[in-house]
Amino acid sequence: GAVVSQHPSRVICKSGTSVKIECRSLDFQATTMFWYRQFPKKSLMLMATSNEGSKATYEQGVEKDKFLINHASLTLSTLTVTSAHPEDSSFYICSASRGAGNEQFFGPGTRLTVL
C-alpha cells in the first residue's frame, strides 16, 4: 500500500513561535501533496496544493505568508506555521497523490496546540 508519514504527531508551542510539520511518502513518489486542516468534529478543509519543485497553490482565505509550504522532493513536503497564535491550534493532515490514479493517501495528522 501507499504509506504517508507525518512528523511530529503532536506539538505544543508558545504564541509567536514557528512550527514545521513534515509529510513524507514512504513507499512511492508523490507528484502532488496536499495540506488540510481539520477542526473538532468537522471535515477536512483544503489549505493548499503542493507540487514538487514549484510554488504551492493556496485556497482562498489561507495566508501563504503564514503557512509556508515547501515541496523540495517527490517524497517530502513541509508546512511551516509562522508566528503561531492560539487560533492556529488545529489538526493538520497531509496527503499525497501518485502520478497514476486519483487516490490521495493521508498521513496520520499533526495536532498543533498554541499556548
Place this chain on the structure above:
Amino acid sequence: EDQVTQSPEALRLQEGESSSLNCSYTVSGLRGLFWYRQDPGKGPEFLFTLYSAGEEKEKERLKATLTKKESFLHITAPKPEDSATYLCAVRRSGSARQLTFGSGTQLTVLP
C-alpha cells in the same frame, strides 16, 4: 461550487444491524467519488473510489455504490471495530486532484 452532503451526521447501530450511509453530491464533471474511514486523532484511511453511475465496490463488510447524484456506503452485519467517522469526497474534472469533502458520518457500533 462543489457540494458534498453526508447523512446522517451520527449513527448508532447494534452489532450485526446492517445500515447505509448516504453521500449526496453536486459537482461539475465528476472525476471520482471517494470513501475514507477516519478514526479519532488519525488521518483518513482510503476505502473506495467510484468513477461512474452504477459502479459498486466491496471490501469485507462494506459496499459502496454510486448514482448520478449520490453514493451509499452499505455496512453489512457491522462489528464494534467498524466504529469510525466515514468521509465522502468528490473530485471534479480539471481540479488537479483536489478533493471536496463532506462533513462525515460518525458511526458507533455497540457490542
